[in-house]
Amino acid sequence: MNEKEQATREEGRNELRVTDRRRVYLDQDGTERSNDDVAFPNLKPTYVEELEARTKAAERQVQEIKTRFDQLREQLQQETDETRVRLNRAADERAAADTARFIASLLPAMDDLNRAIQAASDGVDQDALLQGLRGIATSFQNALAIAGVEPIESIGETFNPELHQAVDTGEVGAEMDGKIIEEYSRGFRIGDRLLRPAQVRVGRLQQSKRASE
Numbered sequence: 001m002n003e004k005e006q007a008t009r010e011e012g013r014n015e016l017r018v019t020d021r022r023r024v025y026l027d028q029d030g031t032e033r034s035n036d037d038v039a040f041p042n043l044k045p046t047y048v049e050e051l052e053a054r055t056k057a058a059e060r061q062v063q064e065i066k067t068r069f070d071q072l073r074e075q076l077q078q079e080t081d082e083t084r085v086r087l088n089r090a091a092d093e094r095a096a097a098d099t100a101r102f103i104a105s106l107l108p109a110m111d112d113l114n115r116a117i118q119a120a121s122d123g124v125d126q127d128a129l130l131q132g133l134r135g136i137a138t139s140f141q142n143a144l145a146i147a148g149v150e151p152i153e154s155i156g157e158t159f160n161p162e163l164h165q166a167v168d169t170g171e172v173g174a175e176m177d178g179k180i181i182e183e184y185s186r187g188f189r190i191g192d193r194l195l196r197p198a199q200v201r202v203g204r205l206q207q208s209k210r211a212s213e
Helices: 003-014 046-121 126-146 207-212
Strands: 024-026 032-034 149-151 164-172 180-185 188-190 193-196 198-205
Touching: 046 126, 126 149, 164 180
Parallel strands: 164 198
Antiparallel strands: 024 032, 149 188, 180 198, 188 193
């Protein structure tokens, strides 16, 4: 054996022999597979598996809580909307009932007014007619009072631009300066709301007395 052949044989001994242990087999449908597809055993420690399981359980619980919260929020919103609609309907019905009661309270005054008109047409005594008209005014004022409407006091009161509308002035003594001396039309309010101001005449100190002061 020459030196070249001996060197080749030595190299063969030093090579690392690698054996391919993969096996090829056929599935029932004839598909060729290798044992590379076989699942390897789970090498995770037990505590890691338990931690992962707890994490997934916690995530499921959080999702369940969120779903329940969304359901409750939707239910609460629906109940709130229904309550708002019910309250608005009740308020509308109450306002309609109040309006109906107010109109009903005015009907007797209208009946009296129609009778007064008929009496005037029949030539009834003037005193009887005047008494009937006063009764109509009283009935009307009672109806307003039932509705919460109050007249604004004017004669003898100090002029208040929030309640009174000055239409005219008249010269007066010092004691009536700035006070209302005549009422042309009565003002009314309901609660704190002004329905209309009273149209009045306001006293003004005489020019001669004002100059002397």
